[in-house]
Structure formats: C-alpha cells, structure tokens
Amino acid sequence: xxxxxxxxxxxxxxxxxxxxxxxTLLDPSDVVRPTVHQAILSCRMLGxxxxxxxxxxxxxxxxxxxxxxxxxxxxxxxxxxVWDTAHEASLVERPLxxxxxxxxxxxxxxxxxxxxxxxxxxSGERLVLVGAPLAQLPEFERQLLPRSGEVxxxxxxxxxxxxxxxxxxxFGPERELRRATARLARAGLPIYHHGPFExxxxxxxxxxxxxxxGVSKASGVDFLVRRLGLELADVLAVGDGENDLPLLxxxxxxxxxxxxxxxxxxxxxxxxRGHDEDGVVEALERFVLEPWRQASAxx
Numbered sequence: 001x002x003x004x005x006x007x008x009x010x011x012x013x014x015x016x017x018x019x020x021x022x023x024t025l026l027d028p029s030d031v032v033r034p035t036v037h038q039a040i041l042s043c044r045m046l047g048x049x050x051x052x053x054x055x056x057x058x059x060x061x062x063x064x065x066x067x068x069x070x071x072x073x074x075x076x077x078x079x080x081x082v083w084d085t086a087h088e089a090s091l092v093e094r095p096l097x098x099x100x101x102x103x104x105x106x107x108x109x110x111x112x113x114x115x116x117x118x119x120x121x122x123s124g125e126r127l128v129l130v131g132a133p134l135a136q137l138p139e140f141e142r143q144l145l146p147r148s149g150e151v152x153x154x155x156x157x158x159x160x161x162x163x164x165x166x167x168x169x170x171f172g173p174e175r176e177l178r179r180a181t182a183r184l185a186r187a188g189l190p191i192y193h194h195g196p197f198e199x200x201x202x203x204x205x206x207x208x209x210x211x212x213x214g215v216s217k218a219s220g221v222d223f224l225v226r227r228l229g230l231e232l233a234d235v236l237a238v239g240d241g242e243n244d245l246p247l248l249x250x251x252x253x254x255x256x257x258x259x260x261x262x263x264x265x266x267x268x269x270x271x272x273r274g275h276d277e278d279g280v281v282e283a284l285e286r287f288v289l290e291p292w293r294q295a296s297a298x299x
Contacts, residue, residue, distance in 0.1 A: 005151035013254055013291050015230055018042055018075070018221050019280060020106040020239035021064055026256050028276050032067050039284040040068065045162070046292050051075065051224055053217040055167070055192065055209055055243050057125050058083055058117060074238070078192060079220035079245050080166040080211050081120060088108040092223055093120055096168065096212045103187055104168050104210050108134050109181040115152075122132045127151045130159050168210040181208045188213045192243035209243065216246035238283045240264065240275070255283045 017040075019025045027033050040050050049229070053075035054061055062085075063074055071086040080091040096104070100276040109114045115130040116139045131154050156232030159165075170177060174195065181191040190213070217239075222232055237244070237251035240260035248254025248268050256268035257279045265271050270287070 008073055011051045012252070014048065014236040014288055016049045016051065016052045016221075016225055016228070016236070017284065018053050018215075018235055018237045018247065018251070020216075020244050021052055021061065023240035023259055023275055024238055025274065029163065032064065033278060035278050036280050037068060037201045039281045039289070040070070040071065043284055043288055045121060046068065046289070048292075049073075049228065050072060051221065051237075051246060052134040052246075053221055053237075055241075057119055057185055059125050072102070073219055073224055075220035075224065077118065077120075077166040077211055077215075078190070078211055079215045081219045082223055090121060091227075093161060093164070093166065094215050094219075094221070095120065096165045096210075096213045098160055098163075099215050100187075100189060100212060101162070101165060101168070104170070104184060104189065105130060105134065105156045105159065108170050111172065111176040111180040112145060113170045113177060113180060114168040115156075116140070116171070117159055117162065117165050118167040118169065120166050122285060128159060128162070129153045130156045135172070139271060140231040149217060166211070169207050171205055174206045176231055177206050177208055181210070189244075192241070194241070194243075216242060218250045221247055221251075236283070236287050238272075238280060253287055255287065283291060 001177060025032060025036065030256055038050040041227045043050055051073045055078045056076060058076055061074055061076060065085055074085055076142055080094045084091050107117060112135045115134055117128040117130060118273040119126045119128065129151050131153055145168055170180060185191050190211045192209045193206060221235060225231060225235060233251050233252040235251040236253050237247045238255045239248060242264065245267055246262060248256065252268045256265045258271060258274035272282040
C-alpha cells in the first residue's frame with residue numbers, strides 16, 4: 001500500500017499585478033519605499049506584469065513611474081485613459097459626452113457645488129474651474145488650486161462643448177454632494193467619493209470624481225490584460241479607496257490595504273497591512289512571489 005502523501009496543489013499564480021498609487025504604493029510621506037520597489041522588481045523578474053491604476057492624471061503619475069525606473073503601463077483618471085508608457089501613447093480615452101457634462105454641471109448648480117474639469121493629454125491635461133452659474137467657493141479654491149497647478153476658468157456654457165473631459169470633480173459639503181451624485185449614479189455615471197480632506201480640516205469638503213458611463217479601473221485593466229491575451233481572473237489587484245472597488249471585485253484576487261475604509265476592506269478578498277507598514281510587500285509576497293516559489297519547488 002502506497003502511503004505517500006499526495007503532491008500538494010500549488011497556489012494560484014497571478015500573471016498581472018495592478019497597484020493603486022495613493023494610500024497603496026506610496027507610504028504616508030508619498031514615497032515608494034525600497035522594500036516595495038524590490039518586491040515589484042521581483043515580480044517583474046518572474047515575468048509577472050505590473051501596472052498602476054489611479055485616479056491621477058498622467059503628469060502627476062509619471063514622476064512615480066520615474067521613481068520606480070520601470071515603463072509600467074498605466075490606467076489613469078480611474079480608467080478613462082489607458083497609457084502605454086513605453087511608447088508614450090494613449091491606448092484608450094473615454095471622455096464624457098456633452099449630455100453627461102450638462103447633466104453633471106446641472107446637478108452641481110442645483111446643490112451649490114463647485115466643479116473642476118480634468119481634460120486629456122491632447123489639451124496638455126488642462127484643468128478648468130467651472131464658473132457661472134456654478135457656485136464659487138473661494139475658501140476652497142485657495143486650498144485646491146495651489147495643489148492642482150495652473151487652472152483655466154470657463155463658464156459652464158463653454159465647458160459642455162469640450163470634447164476631451166476625462167473627469168469632472170465636484171466638491172462641496174458631503175450631504176449636498178451625495179444628493180447630486182446619487183442622481184448622477186442613477187443616470188448611469190460612475191461616481192467615486194473622497195473625503196473629508198485632511199489638509200482642509202476647517203472645511204468639511206468632499207470631492208466626487210464623475211466619469212463617462214462604463215469607466216472604472218476594472219474597465220481600464222480589462223483592456224490592458226486582454227492585450228496580453230489574459231483576463232481579469234489573472235490579476236492580483238491592490239488598493240485602498242472607493243475608486244478601487246470595481247477592480248477589487250472583478251480581479252482574480254482583490255486585496256485591500258489595512259488603511260482602507262471599512263467598507264472597502266469588507267469587499268476585498270484579502271486584507272494586508274497598511275501603507276505605513278509595507279502592505280504592498282505583504283500582498284506581493286503572499287499572493288505572487290511565494291506561490292511562484294512553491295510552483296518552482298514542485299516542478
């Protein structure tokens with residue numbers, strides 16, 4: 001009688017890793033720690049593709065790519081732009097249609113919210129602060145605009161004619177903001193909330209990112225992996241925010257950072273340490289590097 005134990009089944013081997021940036025890849029001082037950098041390099045050495053998925057614009061993401069020293073593919077504006085870093089080219093752009101811009105700005109006016117429009121690479125990623133008839137919130141603008149860089153100002157009637165708007169950021173008090181975004185969500189527009197701002201404690205302001213129907217980090221990553229002949233089931237995704245949830249739900253494994261809000265952690269397949277404790281390193285070691293080591297040992 002053969003009493004040998006059966007061969008252990010190797011853990012699943014993911015082919016693609018997708019990392020959020022703020023609150024995930026970056027530590028609380030907004031740098032990529034050497035341990036995180038090394039874990040990413042280790043994945044790449046195994047032939048595992050690594051990509052970044054963020055709500056950021058291209059110009060604010062490229063310095064992170066330069067920090068890493070790797071031409072990583074990018075999913076930007078929460079999926080509205082997919083960027084080929086190696087060839088410095090856009091692969092997909094999904095701007096808001098005129099009717100969706102009109103609907104969004106009408107809701108902003110109805111609830112007394114401010115609006116900032118983020119345009120795509122063809123316009124130099126210009127930012128546009130929407131003017132009349134929308135509310136002007138000077139105390140918020142004093143804090144927002146220095147952080148955002150040079151900003152154009154246009155009335156709402158001109159903004160709705162722009163054909164390269166990838167995100168509309170609505171900002172204001174949480175109650176009014178969520179009333180507006182609930183109606184926009186019912187109209188089919190993806191909404192991602194952020195707030196309150198730690199850097200603006202005296203003002204209980206929140207921001208909501210509004211996008212074209214169907215836009216999410218999941219849609220952007222799905223496009224990327226299909227180019228590789230893979231699918232979302234082959235992806236390990238790591239993030240910490242509401243805008244990560246579509247991808248965390250659809251990836252082969254969605255991992256929430258320990259610093260993520262409770263409702264994000266509750267919907268993830270696994271939770272790791274926070275970004276102040278190298279949570280990305282834990283995720284890559286547990287779910288990518290160790291399974292590949294096990295598979296090599298069994299080969």
